[in-house]
Amino acid sequence: MREPSTLVRIATVGVDGRPGGVLGPAVDLIREERLFDRVCGLLAPGATVDINGHVAPVNTHTFTGDCFATLGVRAALGRLLTADDDRPGAANVVVLSYDAWRQHFGGSPLVLGTTINIEGATFTVVGVTESSFTGLQIGFPTQLFWAFSDRVNLGAGIPRRSLLPMEVFARLKPGGAVEAATARLQALWPQVREASVPPQYVGVQRARYLQRRILVASGSTGLDYVLRPRFQTPLVVLLAVCGVVLLVMSVNVASLLLARAARRRRGVLVRYALGASRWRLIQDSLAESGLLLAGGFIGAMMLSYWVDKVLVSLYSGTMVGLTIDVAPDGRVLAFTVVLSAIAFVVFAVAPAFKVSGVDGAALNAASTRLIGDRRGLGKAAIVAQATLTIVLVSLGSLFVGLLKELRATPLGVAVDHGIGLQLAAVPGGYQRGFSGSTYYRALLEGVASLPGVQSSALSHPFPLGGALSAVRTGVVGSDREIDVEQVLVTDSIFATMQIPFVLGASFDRGDDPNGARTGVVSESVARALFGSASPIGRSIHVGVNPLNQAVRIVGVVRDARIKGVRPRDIRASSCERTATLRSWRWPSRRSCVEPVVNTRSEFVCSPTWWTCR
Template identity: 30%
Template sequence: MGSLGQDLRFAVRMLRKRPGFTAIAVLTIALGIAANTSIFSVVNGVLLRPLPVAEQDRLVVPNVIGPSGFEISLAIPNFRDWREQNTTFESMGANATRSRTLTGGDRPEMVTTRMILGDWFETLGVPPHLGRLIESDETWAGAEPHAVINHGFWQRHFGGSPDALGRTLVLDGETFIVIGVMPPEFVFPSASTDIFVPMGFYSERMCWEDRGCSQGSWAIGRLADGVSMGSAQADLDRIAAGITEMEGDQQAVARLESLTDAYVGDIRRQVWILMAAVGFVLLIACANVASLLLARGESRRRETALRTALGAGQSRMVRQFMTEAVVLGLAGGLLGLALAWIGIRLLVPMLPADIPSVMQGNIGMDVNVLLFTFAAAALAGLLFGIAPAIRAARPDLNVELKEGSRGSVGKGRQRLRSGLVIAEVALSLVLLIGAGLMIQSLGELQRVDKGFEPENVFTARVQLPQVRYSDQAAAWAFYQDFIDRVEALPGATSASLSQIVPLQGNSWENFIFPEGVEFEQENGRSVLYHMITPSHFETLGIRIVRGRGFDLTDREGAERVIVVDERMAEQFWPGEDPLGKRVTYETEQVPDDFEGDAPRLWRTVIGVARNTRHYELESPSRVQMYVPIQQSGRGWATSMYVLVKTPGDPLAMTDLVRRELEAMDSDVPLTDIETMEGYVDRALAGSRAMGRLLTVFGAVALFLSAIGIFGVMSFSVVQRLREIGIRMALGAKAGDVVRMVSRQGLTLTLIGVGIGLVAAFGLMRLMASILYGVSPVDPVTYAGFALFLVGVSFVAAWLPARRATRVDPVIVLREE
């Protein structure tokens, strides 16, 4: 320990002697550490931080796969069979989210409720902060109106008072009693959930016994101790086969995935790509500092030779130089940590807001991030210090005497510095190509034909209390009066209602059968289903390419009509005219007094609309159909979105629309206020964040590489001053000297570019899944950034070469 302390004191003293060198080295490492720490905070928050549940590794999500191969939500009878017939799960619960109107305060408020069924809380294994939880046998049909509230809701509405237990909440006109409060860390499955209620309380208003109706439910299960996911999958497959055989239902098929995978989703690949990118930045920084240490080692050759001659062993010399390197690395880590603190605050707003960890505020500094930072700093010190330390610790005294002059340098050291520059150039090119591909992908997404016009469209959500508006006629009358009022507002070009909005993240689907096929599930298809008012196509700028849209005559009692999109027309009636064709869907209502086999209720196609992007911009939505709101049948909704087209700022309509709504019913809130352009921006957020971050990292890498080339060439010029002086004394022109020196830098650059192109060709394929409209091996991008990097490298090599021409040969030769 004594010798280690001595090495540390000596290392600090030596670094303080060269403040310029130390500052540059520390800042270089700090840039690499800051980038790595910032992105690792995302990795930690999204992938590594455990969810607020017990024994997370035993929790799985059974995703229901419909006959069309797409994921669909879970029917309650199928969940009941899974729960009762399985032999591999310790417990299983289900839930569905609903927005409800909370009244009793100064103004109505929209809250997010989660209806739970079965062993929901038991499966998650989280105890309450106050009171008790809703137990399994309290969630089925006929359940009492109990409520468990989220910790944030408890703080906002009850001031964190224990007296909240036993208090009442009025949701959609129905009174619930608060029996428990969740702990502050429990933000599962979403931080936006306010209240948990038993699903069974709403059993009479839900598809409690209908296997073809799901209403947005999904399940979570806890595997029994020692059971593998494969065994559980086989168990659910057995149950699904039995349901299909007995009921003819194919919607009980489940595909298990771990809760972690279900929670993280597709962001895992993007996060690891960013982590690899900042890893490259740190490697470039290490190569730069290693070059600096090698150059500094040249100035310490006489010191090293003298210490060796006095008996210092090789291991002692290596340890001393490595100690200096680690001290540099840790100093860079401290500065990098400070820069990362700033970087994280700049980074979080760039991330997509719908990432659960971002919503929950999990991106930031914690013990894991601090440990990672100092581990990375120490590792960086070892990485950039090992080669210079070994080089410096084994001097050949005779050779050192020969290489002691300014005009001579060991070929081994020169090759090592050249190799470091080549590595920097190659890594920089990979990062630049990755950034270029992401920027091109973002541009393609921004230019994609969305099928609708998002400009100047205001959107907001209107939620009618179900108890007061349980009658369809009353709800339709309210909505018709409301939309008439909104259309009459100053600044409203057109207005419409729809139960779903493109790119908002919600959906409503039905299983559709075209006329002329057997009503077997293999003959039907899942179709995205829009309930709208007639002016919806005009408000969103969705063009009707054939036939007509809706008008006020398309109401209850008239012929049931639909408008389909181009993809639905092509898939249902390929090569035929879709106008006049008829469809029905699985959940269509039939007359209650009909005796015998119930007839199908058919809907006639009257128009074909352009395809629109609904779920995401990257890929076309599933086939879509539009239904007039007053002909929606059993699928009508008490929650609708109002859309208003304006010539100016859409958000200027907020107060006007809210005033009209309050005049009609003061208990109906206006929520989720946004613009259609805002939804488009959200859809672009992930690609935009990736593009920006890779661009920043590419720019840092380019800067460090240019500095590295400049440093190596400057050192080369210093080592070759005598040679340059002789050449100029013999008549060499300035241009000859510039070409001679620059050629060395360009040679290293071209080798690095060649290696970088090969590496990028292999690595960019890993980005294929997050690119849109651009090939991961796009030749224009590769060639463009290769030439750009060559140009930057030329400038970095030219500057010291140009400085070499200003050398006075007489002075140089006299000094030699």
């Protein structure tokens, strides 16, 4: 991208402090006010596409027409999307990434004018992006870029443009400052917010929308929904541990060099008496240290690259489209070189100069005995070595203890005999008379009839996948609200994951899909909302969706860690102790549901994709 430092990201923040996107009408109003040089609204959905007969789920970007101009991306072939492609009634056109062009069309210029199928809609290829641009989502290279189109149905999770919370990037005007643009946008935001309220928003949903604040931050680092939140803290801890290990090893090497230099003391004195300069006296030590440093540098770079490749390949198997380039770049090489140079100067050059110092008394005594290092350098090295080793051993012991505690933490669910799968529909599969009630019922019955399968269920999102989102939940007719993490499930999820009931029962598969919605809550939710009273038959409102404002509770289950395996104090963490399982029964529209299967024997499995037809 051109000048990423002048890009800003615009988002909204609710009263609960959670960030969110900006609705399409608000994006248009911000663009019309000319506060920024250019404004780009986008979404990064996964879509099932058919390219040259190859059907697969891929990462895409859905752009407003001026996004490429905002980002400063150039075309390698053909043209990019423009504002004309984002107008009502415009033809469906798509831009390929450079890698997708090479992979699916062999880099042929004849790709222009060909058609591909995205979620059942036909798009015409009009261009290819430059090779350096792989999209805005970190770790998930984008293959297709296309303009928003109400003719393309991306499913129940993605509404039409007027109700779509977009990710917004803007380019500052030449010479403009982030602070000044932020101040102007915040002053304008109440008007934009009032003018962009969708007519479908009523009651609580409208009130909460009008309470959202605007947030402007740097957009130079792109979008990241998964990697930074999940790995930033562990990587910082790992870097600190590696720093301690490096320090211990450097002190060990310095101690060995000091001992070796002490054995060479007599030779150093003799060479000094013959007129050798101090530089000549330490050349041998520096040469040995330099060779050791070079070998360690090359070996460490090769080993780290190989280990990174293995770790990324293991993790990417659980997330479709994840691709991280772990090849060392200039910044990594520069950091490693500087760190190695510092270690070389402190633990090789400095001891060598210290030991090579010669005074008159040492020279006079050279013929009778060897003078040891009485200045404490060797003793200091030994003390530092012992201290750092104790610190490292303590950290290792603590880490092993935490792993044991983590492994012994009861999850409240059965995971030893479970397998999870994710469904991917053929392009347009949800637009050809798709009946969720019929399809998902037949799917579960077919899976349950397979040999070795005890039970099966559907869940969205996947339990233990870490993708749950908390929503405000409260009792109908009461001001009491708590944060609750919700999961969309079918009735057999509790038997499949072996979560026992405390009160009531599960959903009934024979319930009318269009009837009143029912839910099952955990013990923690029941205590937080109803105290000692029975929650069975009571109604709760979940989030701001008008359809979820009267969910009737039919059961209470034991607390279970359905978000992840990290041990937390569930009595203190509302997110962990307020997990709710509720059912929409049989979805009639597209839902990103995942089958969960409980088998009779243990197994080792890799993530599997099923194609729905």
